[in-house]
Amino acid sequence: MQQLLFFLFAAICVAGAINLLAQRHPISSALSLIVVMGSLAVIYLLLGAEFVAAIQLIVYAGAIMVLFVFVIMLLNAGEEERTPGSRVAWLFGYPAVAILAGLLTWVFLHGGRQVAGAVPLGGPLAASAGSLESAADAGTAVNIGRLLFHDFLLPFEVTSVLVLIAIMGAVVLARRGEE
Amino acid sequence: MVPLSYYLVLGAVLFSCGVVGFLFKRNLIAIFLSIELMLNGVNLSFVAFAAHWHRLSGQVFVFFVMVVAAAEAAVGLAIIIAVYRTRETLNVDKVNLLKL
Numbered sequence A: 001m002q003q004l005l006f007f008l009f010a011a012i013c014v015a016g017a018i019n020l021l022a023q024r025h026p027i028s029s030a031l032s033l034i035v036v037m038g039s040l041a042v043i044y045l046l047l048g049a050e051f052v053a054a055i056q057l058i059v060y061a062g063a064i065m066v067l068f069v070f071v072i073m074l075l076n077a078g079e080e081e082r083t084p085g086s087r088v089a090w091l092f093g094y095p096a097v098a099i100l101a102g103l104l105t106w107v108f109l110h111g112g113r114q115v116a117g118a119v120p121l122g123g124p125l126a127a128s129a130g131s132l133e134s135a136a137d138a139g140t141a142v143n144i145g146r147l148l149f150h151d152f153l154l155p156f157e158v159t160s161v162l163v164l165i166a167i168m169g170a171v172v173l174a175r176r177g178e179e
Numbered sequence B: 001m002v003p004l005s006y007y008l009v010l011g012a013v014l015f016s017c018g019v020v021g022f023l024f025k026r027n028l029i030a031i032f033l034s035i036e037l038m039l040n041g042v043n044l045s046f047v048a049f050a051a052h053w054h055r056l057s058g059q060v061f062v063f064f065v066m067v068v069a070a071a072e073a074a075v076g077l078a079i080i081i082a083v084y085r086t087r088e089t090l091n092v093d094k095v096n097l098l099k100l
Helices: A002-022 A026-046 A050-075 A085-110 A125-131 A141-150 A153-174 B004-024 B028-053 B057-087
Strands: none
Touching: A002 A026, A002 B004, A002 B028, A026 A050, A026 B004, A026 B028, A050 A141, A050 B028, A050 B057, A085 B004, A141 A153, A141 B057, A153 B057, B004 B028, B028 B057
16 A cells, blocks of 8 residues: 555656656746645655655645745746757756666665675664664654754754845845835 | 665656756746755655654754755745846846856
8 A cells, every 4th residue: 555655656746847847837847846745745644754744735835836936927937948058958968867867776776785885875873773662753743843942953043043044135135126 | 665765766866857957947937946846856865764764853854954945945036036127037048147
């Protein structure tokens, strides 16, 4: 059942990603990115990350994509036009990216064991993985919040400063100059 | 039970699609959407590793990545609006003031 769901939503995910590349109108690309994010949320649920799945839907597919769609409609963005400058990128880029994806897939599927001196994925974590109690590693809001406000308190506060600066920067950048 | 490597491969495929879009799309907003796609591929790897090693830290990192993505989207879209206001276009080939 889990495998069936994984392959179904992985296929939807990849189809959405390819559709994002194929569509020429930005609003179609944005909507297919929402499809990708929604199916990723289901895959997070399969992995037991309930809080992250909820946040993915609320913050990513909700807030951020609404911002994107709003700006696309505000600017009345039309279809993109191809220019001679992108021909070279088409010629060299696709083989390079296919090689990149193929290489990553090969490394992940073979675990990098054939490569001499390669460290196994996870490395030092592997020894202590089994020692944790099972209740503490469920991705619920309680556990995430406990970790976030104890171990990661300083990074959390730093992100609040980052968001504050981003708000001010967005207001300053998008403001109409007074002339 | 789905092995860890399948999740990593899915994340790698999403990341590669994002790289393709970033390199080949000519529309500023489409390039920005491709960056979001890359961030999503990385997030999937974080969550897969968190589930595999039974560590919640990976999911907390996903939280931070989302915060940074939100801040980046706000500032980036403001920049796009400013560019559109001065150049009247969203095509990256026509935004070439800094080019020699």
